[in-house]
Amino acid sequence: MQLFLALALAWSGAGAADTIRLEVGSPEVNGRVYAPHAARVRVWTATGQQRAEWTNVLTLGDSAGRPVQRWVTRGTSLTAAGDTVRWELRQTYDARTLAPYGIVRTSSTGAESALRIDGKRVTGTRRAGRDAPVETIDLTLDRPGFVASASDLVPLAAGLRQGRVMIAPIWSPGMAASETRVFSVLGRQRVDVEGTGIEAWKVEERRQQDGRLVANWYLVDQSPYMVYGEVPQADGTMQRYTEVEIPMPGPRPEDVASVDGILAALYDVISGPAGKRRDWDRFRGLFAPGARLIPTGRRPDGTSFMRVLTPDEYATNVGARLETDGFFEKEIGRTTETWGGLVHAMSAYESFRAAGETVPFARGINSIQLVNDGKRWWVVTILWEGERPDNPIPARYLRRP
Numbered sequence: 483m484q485l486f487l488a489l490a491l492a493w494s495g496a497g498a499a500d501t502i503r504l505e506v507g508s509p510e511v512n513g514r515v516y517a518p519h520a521a522r523v524r525v526w527t528a529t530g531q532q533r534a535e536w537t538n539v540l541t542l543g544d545s546a547g548r549p550v551q552r553w554v555t556r557g558t559s560l561t562a563a564g565d566t567v568r569w570e571l572r573q574t575y576d577a578r579t580l581a582p583y584g585i586v587r588t589s590s591t592g593a594e595s596a597l598r599i600d601g602k603r604v605t606g607t608r609r610a611g612r613d614a615p616v617e618t619i620d621l622t623l624d625r626p627g628f629v630a631s632a633s634d635l636v637p638l639a640a641g642l643r644q645g646r647v648m649i650a651p652i653w654s655p656g657m658a659a660s661e662t663r664v665f666s667v668l669g670r671q672r673v674d675v676e677g678t679g680i681e682a683w684k685v686e687e688r689r690q691q692d693g694r695l696v697a698n699w700y701l702v703d704q705s706p707y708m709v710y711g712e713v714p715q716a717d718g719t720m721q722r723y724t725e726v727e728i729p730m731p732g733p734r735p736e737d738v739a740s741v742d743g744i745l746a747a748l749y750d751v752i753s754g755p756a757g758k759r760r761d762w763d764r765f766r767g768l769f770a771p772g773a774r775l776i777p778t779g780r781r782p783d784g785t786s787f788m789r790v791l792t793p794d795e796y797a798t799n800v801g802a803r804l805e806t807d808g809f810f811e812k813e814i815g816r817t818t819e820t821w822g823g824l825v826h827a828m829s830a831y832e833s834f835r836a837a838g839e840t841v842p843f844a845r846g847i848n849s850i851q852l853v854n855d856g857k858r859w860w861v862v863t864i865l866w867e868g869e870r871p872d873n874p875i876p877a878r879y880l881r882r883p
Contacts (some may be wrong), residue, residue, distance in 0.1 A: 502648055625660050754781050830880055
């Protein structure tokens with residue numbers, strides 16, 4: 483390992499002062515260099531055949547008071563037999579340190595995994611295929627690692643300059659322990675990205691243990707950040723990656739043009755049959771920065787409860803249950819107060835498990851605060867409580883809007 487590191491320093495032209503050892507949480511890593519953006523990636527074989535394509539969307543949010551990055555990746559890939567597989571990957575990282583907090587992956591093959599990472603502890607479930615049993619994961623790593631599927635984020639977050647060498651732990655859900663990798667900044671190089679020449683930093687990623695090349699990354703300091711990649715294959719060929727910026731997905735114009743539109747979108751986006759994936763990007767796009775969702779009510783013992791959620795936390799924690807069980811909610815009455823760009827809506831609702839049901843399993847009121855910034859409507863707060871025999875919905879809130 484020491485011989486390889488010496489060679490890496492020689493190849494990059496780095497000295498001891500240009501070498502930094504990183505850990506998850508190191509102050510040298512600043513994930514805030516990554517701004518919200520969207521990009522499209524294509525994967526090519528050595529013969530020029532496209533084998534996969536996906537989109538990456540980065541948004542910033544917060545989770546339990548921590549600023550986070552939320553990456554949503556959706557794509558298709560070809561199997562060796564030529565079949566098309568569709569998949570989605572959702573990853574949550576600390577916005578500054580890039581420490582991983584959550585990784586959720588689903589696939590059209592039925593394979594799925596949902597992992598929570600807390601330092602060295604990894605817990606969750608995974609299933610290899612539609613007919614495979616669900617496996618419980620409870621793993622303690624030797625040390626926290628940056629996620630392998632996003633290892634190209636590390637060099638730019640730590641700072642690129644000619645000759646710099648970065649040594650960092652890398653981990654993926656398929657690994658029982660983190661492994662040390664060496665990132666060497668070899669210099670600036672012009673690469674062809676789908677017909678466009680781009681000047682980028684070439685960064686080589688190798689395993690420290692044996693010096694094996696993992697990838698060559700070509701990085702820039704603005705979206706899409708990684709523009710080109712080369713990953714060696716078992717047959718000795720090089721698989722190529724090209725990445726280009728695309729427009730950020732935004733809310734549907736009709737969703738945010740009026741009070742009626744945004745409230746209709748709120749009910750529509752969370753509703754659907756069991757097994758249907760909700761459009762959580764559309765959901766998040768309805769909410770203002772810092773918005774909160776607050777369920778409240780009474781426990782069986784008569785005590786009150788209140789839970790404060792961000793839109794991200796609602797989508798992650800509550801959304802999975804809606805998609806598993808099936809959930810439909812509709813507005814049955816509304817009373818609003820308006821002043822300037824402010825609206826307070828008392829929106830009565832009924833909840834069902836399946837479309838076509840006539841008897842709701844729950845009713846209640848969503849107390850919704852909205853604001854118009856001159857361009858669109860935003861949801862600021864939703865505070866809700868379910869109806870109880872001792873607390874029925876008053877008739878005045880059941881009037882149709």
